[in-house]
Amino acid sequence: MTTKSQDVNALFEQWILDAETRLQEEDMFTKIKSYLESTHPEICGKCIPCRDGVPKLERLFDKYIQGEATLKDLKEIERIVYNLRASRCSVGLDIGKNMEVILENNYNVLYSPVKKY
Amino acid sequence: MAKITINGQLVKVKKGTTILSAARQLGIDIPTLCFLEEINEIGFCRICVVEVEGEQDLISACNTEITNGMVIQTDSDKVRQSREATLQLLASRHRFDCWRCPKDGMCEFYDLLKSHDVVFEEFGPGIGRSSDLIAGSGISQDQSKCVLCKRCVAVCQNVVTANVLKFRDDDDPMNPIVSPTPGLAFDDAGCIFCGQCVKACPTGTLFETDHTNDVLTFLRNKDDHVVVQLDTRVNGAIAESFGYDIDTPFEETFGKTVKALELLGFDTVTTLDYGEDYHARATAEELLKRLEDKDNLPLFTSSCPASTRFLELYEPERLDHIATVKSPHILQGSQLKHKLLKQKPANTKVVTLSSCTAKKYERTREELVTAGVADVDTALTVREITKLMKQKGIAYRNLEAATPDPAVTSEHVAVQGGVLVAVLNAAHQIKTGEPLAELTFKHVHGEKESDGFIEEATVQLGEAKLNVARVIGGAAFKELFARSNKKNYHLIEFLMCPGGCLNGGGMPIHKNLTTHEVIARRETSYCDGGTDLPLSNPLHNHLVDDNFADDPSIHTGYSQKEYRKE
Numbered sequence: 001m002t003t004k005s006q007d008v009n010a011l012f013e014q015w016i017l018d019a020e021t022r023l024q025e026e027d028m029f030t031k032i033k034s035y036l037e038s039t040h041p042e043i044c045g046k047c048i049p050c051r052d053g054v055p056k057l058e059r060l061f062d063k064y065i066q067g068e069a070t071l072k073d074l075k076e077i078e079r080i081v082y083n084l085r086a087s088r089c090s091v092g093l094d095i096g097k098n099m100e101v102i103l104e105n106n107y108n109v110l111y112s113p114v115k116k117y
Numbered sequence: 118m119a120k121i122t123i124n125g126q127l128v129k130v131k132k133g134t135t136i137l138s139a140a141r142q143l144g145i146d147i148p149t150l151c152f153l154e155e156i157n158e159i160g161f162c163r164i165c166v167v168e169v170e171g172e173q174d175l176i177s178a179c180n181t182e183i184t185n186g187m188v189i190q191t192d193s194d195k196v197r198q199s200r201e202a203t204l205q206l207l208a209s210r211h212r213f214d215c216w217r218c219p220k221d222g223m224c225e226f227y228d229l230l231k232s233h234d235v236v237f238e239e240f241g242p243g244i245g246r247s248s249d250l251i252a253g254s255g256i257s258q259d260q261s262k263c264v265l266c267k268r269c270v271a272v273c274q275n276v277v278t279a280n281v282l283k284f285r286d287d288d289d290p291m292n293p294i295v296s297p298t299p300g301l302a303f304d305d306a307g308c309i310f311c312g313q314c315v316k317a318c319p320t321g322t323l324f325e326t327d328h329t330n331d332v333l334t335f336l337r338n339k340d341d342h343v344v345v346q347l348d349t350r351v352n353g354a355i356a357e358s359f360g361y362d363i364d365t366p367f368e369e370t371f372g373k374t375v376k377a378l379e380l381l382g383f384d385t386v387t388t389l390d391y392g393e394d395y396h397a398r399a400t401a402e403e404l405l406k407r408l409e410d411k412d413n414l415p416l417f418t419s420s421c422p423a424s425t426r427f428l429e430l431y432e433p434e435r436l437d438h439i440a441t442v443k444s445p446h447i448l449q450g451s452q453l454k455h456k457l458l459k460q461k462p463a464n465t466k467v468v469t470l471s472s473c474t475a476k477k478y479e480r481t482r483e484e485l486v487t488a489g490v491a492d493v494d495t496a497l498t499v500r501e502i503t504k505l506m507k508q509k510g511i512a513y514r515n516l517e518a519a520t521p522d523p524a525v526t527s528e529h530v531a532v533q534g535g536v537l538v539a540v541l542n543a544a545h546q547i548k549t550g551e552p553l554a555e556l557t558f559k560h561v562h563g564e565k566e567s568d569g570f571i572e573e574a575t576v577q578l579g580e581a582k583l584n585v586a587r588v589i590g591g592a593a594f595k596e597l598f599a600r601s602n603k604k605n606y607h608l609i610e611f612l613m614c615p616g617g618c619l620n621g622g623g624m625p626i627h628k629n630l631t632t633h634e635v636i637a638r639r640e641t642s643y644c645d646g647g648t649d650l651p652l653s654n655p656l657h658n659h660l661v662d663d664n665f666a667d668d669p670s671i672h673t674g675y676s677q678k679e680y681r682k683e
């Protein structure tokens with residue numbers, strides 16, 4: 001991402017660490033959500049995967065924060081994250097790649113609180 | 118030439134081809150939504166994405182050129198899943214009421230949803246994309262169905278050149294909207310109501326303002342005598358809507374259309390031939406007078422209301438050039454009420470049925486009133502009338518042929534038509550006593566409909582040699598004005614819609630045919646035999662001859678109109 005998102009990159013580096021340090025669950029979800037929110041100023045609003053995908057991801061992380069996430073929501077997060085690879089420019093593509101890393105490194109954290117039934 | 122592989126097939130294609138057109142040449146269809154060939158190739162919607170070997174990300178096929186050796190998958194799992202996710206996101210912000218949607222079965226978005234596995238949950242309609250209608254006398258907009266593809270914006274800007282619709286992402290890029298100036302109706306935002314955006318919109322977001330209820334109200338009122346005046350050029354389009362081939366000959370279906378209109382309850386069914394001939398003859402007289410007085414030449418024809426409104430809004434210094442003769446359907450409406458029919462003018466309701474959304478606006482003009490009564494009461498498009506016919510359960514295909522009311526209808530003759538031809542022929546005959554021997558136009562501008570066409574001819578009219586031109590499509594208006602700085606024209610016909618009235622904003626939509634093909638096939642259906650036909654001559658119309666009088670009721674005026682754009 002561009003220089004504008006220095007803080008975002010800093011945050012992001014921390015998460016990769018988090019994979020080992022294991023942050024508190026709630027903390028992690030609000031952080032992911034605030035990362036997503038912090039990308040808004042860069043989103044140009046032209047293409048669907050990014051413009052509508054990012055807010056949809058935020059709604060899904062809300063569910064985590066409220067302790068209501070289900071396995072379906074986790075699958076949904078995956079789908080929408082992977083679909084960021086269809087974005088029109090590097091803003092969406094980069095958000096997607098960052099989110100993919102988050103999923104890879106923290107899947108266990110994301111998986112454990114979901115309501116499986 | 119470049120070698121590429123699409124879904125395992127090795128092919129050679131021209132360099133510079135897009136992935137989309139390369140695939141289509143092979144018979145492989147890649148779904149699209151925001152793409153309009155050569156008009157909107159902006160890669161917004163991401164429905165057309167494909168997988169390219171060696172690329173980590175998905176690539177949009179509509180605006181990516183092929184490169185030598187490319188290996189492309191158009192329907193891999195990854196691709197399908199992405200399309201499904203994208204459609205799901207779009208659907209979750211869309212207000213669905215397909216059964217009463219103005220798109221009426223022609224929705225590209227619905228088709229995409231149908232051909233993909235899309236399950237979604239709403240997560241709130243986009244802020245600002247409310248379902249409050251943006252009103253307009255000719256077209257309206259319901260943003261809650263907008264998929265933000267920008268097709269309408271591209272058409273309004275480049276094909277029509279009115280620049281009314283804009284993609285607005287300044288305030289909140291996460292929730293952009295497409296609209297005319299926020300807070301204003303289309304009438305105040307500089308719209309000319311050509312309806313080309315309605316045709317370009319893949320969803321039911323933009324649509325012609327619905328006047329079917331006006332008509333139903335007239336028909337229910339026992340005191341009203343309701344007349345429908347049918348532009349015969351749309352007969353084929355009505356038949357199309359009932360499953361006839363687009364090129365079915367006119368004679369085969371015209372009688373059925375008349376019958377269907379009778380069944381709907383219209384008291385008088387007539388065509389617009391009378392108004393067209395009357396208008397052409399009166400315009401010919403006006404032309405001759407202006408030539409004599411050397412006054413305000415070139416004369417602009419007044420038959421296309423989108424064009425005259427365009428001039429009122431954007432070229433106010435040219436308004437003196439527009440013929441003061443009312444447009445054909447307005448003129449005929451006034452004649453029907455005050456001369457041709459026996460009923461009281463105030464109780465006669467005239468409904469125009471044509472291919473045009475601008476006529477909806479036009480009939481609201483304060484200027485178009487005779488003795489305190491509006492000349493035309495409402496205007497319907499083909500899509501609206503077929504909706505009414507279907508609601509009424511009219512089995513169009515099984516109908517016996519009927520004929521329009523002979524007392525008020527001119528005989529319909531197959532001629533080489535168009536306003537310009539008719540005006541010139543009439544002017545020639547009035548001036549010299551003989552009709553024109555021949556008239557050939559030279560195509561001088563425009564490669565395809567969306568560029569706008571300019572056709573020119575020179576005509577010997579007695580001593581005088583006239584330069585005449587026909588401009589078809591708003592995109593060519595500028596070019597014509599530039600030419601008119603160098604060349605002295607005497608008569609110019611303006612048509613706003615690309616390809617002319619057969620491609621009017623109110624015509625049925627064809628998803629699988631190009632504009633060019635649609636127009637060509639509609640032409641064949643309307644006047645098979647094309648160029649061998651005699652030139653249209655309004656002086657041969659007996660009904661017009663019996664009634665022709667150059668009185669003030671057939672004239673109108675034009676004035677600069679205001680608008681605000683942001």
Ligand code: SF4
Pocket residue numbers: 211212213214215216218219220221222224225226227262319320321322
């Ligand atoms: S725009 Fe299409 S999908 Fe939306 S309500 Fe209309 S028909 Fe249905």
Ligand code: SF4
Pocket residue numbers: 256272273277279280281282307308309310311312313314315
């Ligand atoms: S009707 Fe014509 S002028 Fe009006 S917004 Fe649509 S394309 Fe533009």
Ligand code: SF4
Pocket residue numbers: 262263264265266267268269270295317318319320322323
């Ligand atoms: S109004 Fe129609 S054509 Fe215009 S952006 Fe919205 S969906 Fe696309």
Ligand code: FES
Pocket residue numbers: 148149150151152159160161162163164165166177178179180
């Ligand atoms: S059709 Fe290609 S991105 Fe919309």
